[in-house]
Structures are given as C-alpha cells and as structure tokens.
Amino acid sequence: MEPTGAAPLRPTDLREVGPYRLLGRLGEGGMGTVFLARAPAGRFVAVKVVKAEFANQEGFAARFHAEVENARRVASFCTAQVLDNGDTGDGRPFMVTEFIQGTPLSAQIARHGALEPGPLHGVALGVAAALAAIHVAGLVHRDLKPANVILSLSGPRVIDFGISRALDRETGFTLSGELLGSPGWWAPEQVRGLSVTPAADVFAWGCLVAYAGNGRHPFGRGDAVTLATRVLNERPDLGVLPAPLDSLVRRATSMDPARRPTAQELLLALVGSGAAAVSADADPPTLVATEMLTGWQPPRNVAEAPDVTAEFTTPPPGPPGGAEPPRTTAAGRGTRPGLPDELDTAGGPGTTNGPSGRPGGPGTPNGLSGRPGVPGSGDVPDRHDGPGERDVLGAPRAARVRWLIAGAAAVLAIAATAAVLASTSGRSTGEGGAVRVAPPSGSSDVGRRLALGPAFDDPVAVLAAPECGVKEYEGRTQTLGQLCVVPFTLVNPGGEQRGLAPRPDVALLDDRGAAHVAVVAALPPVLAPGGRADGAFVFDLPARRKPVKMTAVLMDAGGRIEVAL
Numbered sequence: 001m002e003p004t005g006a007a008p009l010r011p012t013d014l015r016e017v018g019p020y021r022l023l024g025r026l027g028e029g030g031m032g033t034v035f036l037a038r039a040p041a042g043r044f045v046a047v048k049v050v051k052a053e054f055a056n057q058e059g060f061a062a063r064f065h066a067e068v069e070n071a072r073r074v075a076s077f078c079t080a081q082v083l084d085n086g087d088t089g090d091g092r093p094f095m096v097t098e099f100i101q102g103t104p105l106s107a108q109i110a111r112h113g114a115l116e117p118g119p120l121h122g123v124a125l126g127v128a129a130a131l132a133a134i135h136v137a138g139l140v141h142r143d144l145k146p147a148n149v150i151l152s153l154s155g156p157r158v159i160d161f162g163i164s165r166a167l168d169r170e171t172g173f174t175l176s177g178e179l180l181g182s183p184g185w186w187a188p189e190q191v192r193g194l195s196v197t198p199a200a201d202v203f204a205w206g207c208l209v210a211y212a213g214n215g216r217h218p219f220g221r222g223d224a225v226t227l228a229t230r231v232l233n234e235r236p237d238l239g240v241l242p243a244p245l246d247s248l249v250r251r252a253t254s255m256d257p258a259r260r261p262t263a264q265e266l267l268l269a270l271v272g273s274g275a276a277a278v279s280a281d282a283d284p285p286t287l288v289a290t291e292m293l294t295g296w297q298p299p300r301n302v303a304e305a306p307d308v309t310a311e312f313t314t315p316p317p318g319p320p321g322g323a324e325p326p327r328t329t330a331a332g333r334g335t336r337p338g339l340p341d342e343l344d345t346a347g348g349p350g351t352t353n354g355p356s357g358r359p360g361g362p363g364t365p366n367g368l369s370g371r372p373g374v375p376g377s378g379d380v381p382d383r384h385d386g387p388g389e390r391d392v393l394g395a396p397r398a399a400r401v402r403w404l405i406a407g408a409a410a411v412l413a414i415a416a417t418a419a420v421l422a423s424t425s426g427r428s429t430g431e432g433g434a435v436r437v438a439p440p441s442g443s444s445d446v447g448r449r450l451a452l453g454p455a456f457d458d459p460v461a462v463l464a465a466p467e468c469g470v471k472e473y474e475g476r477t478q479t480l481g482q483l484c485v486v487p488f489t490l491v492n493p494g495g496e497q498r499g500l501a502p503r504p505d506v507a508l509l510d511d512r513g514a515a516h517v518a519v520v521a522a523l524p525p526v527l528a529p530g531g532r533a534d535g536a537f538v539f540d541l542p543a544r545r546k547p548v549k550m551t552a553v554l555m556d557a558g559g560r561i562e563v564a565l
Contacts, residue, residue, distance in 0.1 A: 014049070019039070037096075046099045046100075047094055052090070055092045073137040074139065080097040080098045080100050080159040100159060102151050104146060104150055105208070109212060122156070125270040125271065127156055131201050131205060131263035132267050134263075140198050145185040184231075197257060199262075202263060203254075206260075207253060219231060445463070462491070463486055463565075473536075476519060478540055483519075486537045489533070490554065496529060497529060498527045500526060500554060505560075506550065506553075510547060511545060511548050
C-alpha cells in the first residue's frame with residue numbers, strides 16, 4: 001500500500017473541528033497546524049488551526065476572522081480557495097481551504113532540476129496572476145516560496161495566504177518578535193522590521209522565479225541568520241534567465257520596494273503587453289488572449305508524474321465499515337476534494353490540464369531540464385499567511401480588462417504546468433484496484449483544451465484520463481461492475497460571465513459500442529470571468545469494459561464536444 005501522505009494525528013490533536021472530521025496532519029508551522037479533513041459532503045479539505053498562544057492574544061480572533069473574510073474575495077483560479085472559518089471548541093480560530101492536489105514547486109525542482117523556458121514562463125505567470133488576485137483583495141501573502149506553489153494540472157496554485165496580518169498589522173513580526181515567513185524568501189524590508197506591503201511578495205516572486213529557472217536559491221544556503229544577512233547586504237545571484245524574465249526578476253528583486261513592479265505590471269508584461277498603462281481606447285487584452293488561446297498547446301496526453309512530497313498526497317481512506325473508498329473524488333465545485341495518490345497526474349481526479357479557447361492541436365511544450373536540481377534553503381513546510389494592496393486599475397473597464405488578462409494568464413500557466421508534469425512518467429494502477437486508463441500517445445483528447453462554444457473567449461474544458469475499477473464514489477456505488485470517473489476542469493478565459501448547461505448531456509461509449517449516460521454530471525450554473533470549476537463525470541460500466549469516447553454538451557446553448565479517451 002502506498003503512503004497516504006498525511007501524517008497520523010497525534011494523541012493531543014483534535015478529531016473534529018466544527019463539521020470537519022480530521023484525518024491527518026499535512027504540516028505544522030509557527031502559526032499553527034494544517035490538517036487534512038473531510039467535509040460533511042465527503043470532500044477533502046485543508047483545515048488550518050491556529051496555536052493557542054496566538055488565540056489568547058487580545059483582539060487576535062477578531063482580526064483573524066476579518067482577514068479570512070478578506071481572503072474569501074481572492075479569485076481562486078490560481079490560489080487555494082478559502083471555504084470556511086470559525087473557532088474550535090477550545091476557542092482557537094481555524095480556516096478551511098481547498099485541498100490542492102499537486103506537486104510543490106520545491107519538490108519538482110529538487111527532483112528534476114531547473115525548468116525549461118516554456119514551463120518557467122508559465123509558472124512565473126501563474127504565480128504573478130495569483131499575487132495580483134491576492135493583492136487586489138487587500139492582502140499580502142508574506143510567505144511566498146516554492147513549497148507554497150503547487151503544480152497541479154489546473155496550473156500553478158499559490159497556497160497559504162490571507163491571515164498573517166492578524167498577527168501584526170504593519171510589520172512582519174509576531175508580538176513575540178518572531179519574523180514571519182521563511183528563511184531565504186524574506187524581502188529586505190521584512191528583515192528590517194519595516195512595513196510589509198505587496199512589494200515584499202514581488203521580491204519573493206523574483207527569488208522564486210530565479211530558483212525555478214536555475215535550480216538553486218539566489219541567496220545560497222545557510223541558516224536563518226546567514227540568509228537574512230545576505231538579503232540585506234548582497235545582491236541575489238539570478239543566474240541565467242530567458243527574456244523577459246531576466247529583466248523582470250532583476251526589477252522585482254530591487255532592494256528598494258518602490259522600484260519593484262506591481263504584480264499587475266508583472267502579469268501584463270508576461271502576457272506581452274508590457275508594464276505600460278492600459279489605454280481606454282485600445283483592446284490589447286483581446287489580442288493577448290487570442291494569441292495565447294491559439295498558440296499554447298498542452299501535451300495530447302499528460303503522463304503521470306512522480307510521487308510528490310508527503311505534504312500533499314492522497315488522503316487516507318474514508319470511514320471504516322463502508323464500501324471501498326474511491327481513488328477519485330470530484331474536484332472543485334468551490335471546495336477541495338479528495339484526489340488520487342499521485343498528486344500531480346493527469347489521470348488523477350481533481351487534477352486538471354490547461355485550457356484554451358479552441359480544441360487543442362499539435363505542439364507539446366517543452367518538458368523539464370535534465371540538469372540536477374539543488375533544493376533551495378529555507379524550503380520548510382512552515383506556513384504563515386498574510387495581507388494588503390489596493391486595486392491599481394480601478395474603473396469598470398479596467399476591471400474587465402484585468403479579468404480577461406488574468407483568465408488568459410491562467411490558460412497559459414495551466415498549459416505550461418501541464419508540460420512540467422508531463423515530462424515524467426508514472427504508474428497506471430492504484431490502490432483499491434482502480435486503474436487509470438492510459439491511451440496511446442496521439443489517440444486521445446485527454447489533456448487537450450476543448451472549446452465549449454464558437455467564440456475565442458468561450459469556456460473551455462480539459463479532461464483527465466478516466467479512472468475505472470472504482471467501486472464507490474461520493475456515496476454512489478457501482479451496480480454493473482465498476483465506476484469510471486472522468487475528472488474535468490472548466491475555465492472561463494473571457495471577461496463575461498458564462499452560463500453552463502443546467503442539465504449536462506454527458507455520455508460515454510465503451511469498447512463494445514455500448515453507450516452509458518453519466519450517473520454523476522453536476523456543473524455550477526455559471527462561470528465567472530476568469531473562473532474555473534473542477535469536478536468529475538461518473539459512469540456505471542460492466543466489469544472489464546473500457547471507455548473509448550465521451551460526448552457532452554456542457555455550456556448553455558453550446559455545442560457538443562467529443563472526447564477520445
């Protein structure tokens with residue numbers, strides 16, 4: 001049996017937090033402990049419980065919950081969505097987020113070395129998009145590092161943001177004098193104890209991109225004091241980076257926060273518009289989105305990637321006494337579900353691949369470099385969260401422009417991350433007898449972006465490889481012999497809200513020509529601009545039948561898509 005990834009609960013740990021049943025430990029930091037938990041609906045979530053020493057501070061709980069409410073406003077296409085918050089029975093505040101399935105960037109670099117230019121650009125763009133969303137919501141991350149960037153097949157996802165400011169409103173220190181964040185990823189002003197602004201996140205972004213592009217930390221290795229001294233007195237070693245990342249990273253790591261670009265400026269520069277202000281009469285975002293939607297193609301079939309760190313692996317089985325737990329669970333729909341034990345696989349439920357406004361064509365982004373990776377120092381599992389920046393674009397038109405660019409940026413980041421994860425191969429079977437179907441390269445639409453409508457900015461769907469042999473899935477039990485689960489992601493790269501089919505017409509054709517209507521095919525009613533929805537279609541098939549093709553109408557008044565599996 002493969003490891004579950006979550007460490008067992010300790011005797012002193014709670015067993016329940018509100019309505020969430022704790023299953024194991026995902027990590028522990030200076031501020032609290034992150035637990036893997038099961039929500040009442042059966043989905044898996046991450047629950048962060050604050051240490052009692054902070055909860056006892058006057059005014060902390062009120063600040064904590066206020067910051068969590070701010071974090072709820074952050075667009076979730078590049079971050080872990082905040083789902084809930086409250087207090088434990090003993091008065092400790094907690095926060096609930098999606099459980100993101102994927103590989104931490106730190107683990108990817110340590111195992112496979114520096115990223116090639118294409119995937120590197122996508123990771124840089126995805127993280128910049130996440131920071132832009134965080135900053136527009138009035139938050140500062142304060143602990144951006146490779147361990148807090150998860151490479152999922154829905155793109156890079158930034159986790160652990162939103163509540164550090166509850167510890168201290170202005171500086172990066174706790175009341176006890178502890179410096180928030182992780183050694184090696186601090187900005188100079190954080191080390192000096194000055195006001196922490198979104199510029200600190202931009203500095204960390206520059207260090208992170210340099211780390212991913214060179215396979216080594218720009219400030220080298222050492223203990224916290226050594227790294228803090230280097231941050232204050234030495235220029236980071238940025239190595240060799242492709243344009244435009246070289247100049248952007250150099251600006252981002254300026255010692256003077258005022259000289260660093262904003263996250264929005266980074267995002268605009270990375271999608272090709274530069275950091276110049278957006279003209280009220282021009283419409284460059286449409287051109288940018290069109291270029292990305294037609295130019296970036298993910299692999300035709302994303303292979304399974306290697307096992308990931310214990311910090312984000314498969315949740316433990318469900319309650320004893322029930323049916324055999326599924327290896328897959330519906331991803332998303334606003335929460336973080338249970339996913340397969342290979343966190344970064346295309347076939348795993350809840351994992352997603354990059355979308356585009358048109359059906360995918362040939363052209364596979366570059367994979368990973370063969371250079372050996374050197375893990376950066378300070379890459380520890382400790383996590384802290386934090387807040388604060390105003391929206392610099394402002395007007396309604398600018399807001400629409402920002403969403404269009406952000407949606408297109410998410411498309412590009414998804415495709416690039418898919419290329420990163422597609423560069424490694426893995427297993428095709430998993431626990432419980434469930435088998436992930438791996439069709440021959442070139443014969444499958446798995447991992448391709450499939451347009452749901454005729455417009456370039458219509459929503460797109462990306463399907464992962466089906467996983468068959470599942471006996472029970474989210475309360476639904478097979479009646480014919482097996483369940484086949486087809487994970488999907490829907491992305492709206494446009495600037496308008498799009499309606500989805502209220503009753504999706506989804507069917508699967510097996511290898512004997514029999515058609516099967518989906519027994520589970522739930523979609524949200526709409527997709528917001530730049531929004532995404534994760535889930536899974538579930539089919540009840542006779543034993544030993546294999547899925548061949550799936551057809552579906554997923555968008556309100558949209559066309560039918562056909563997906564070779």
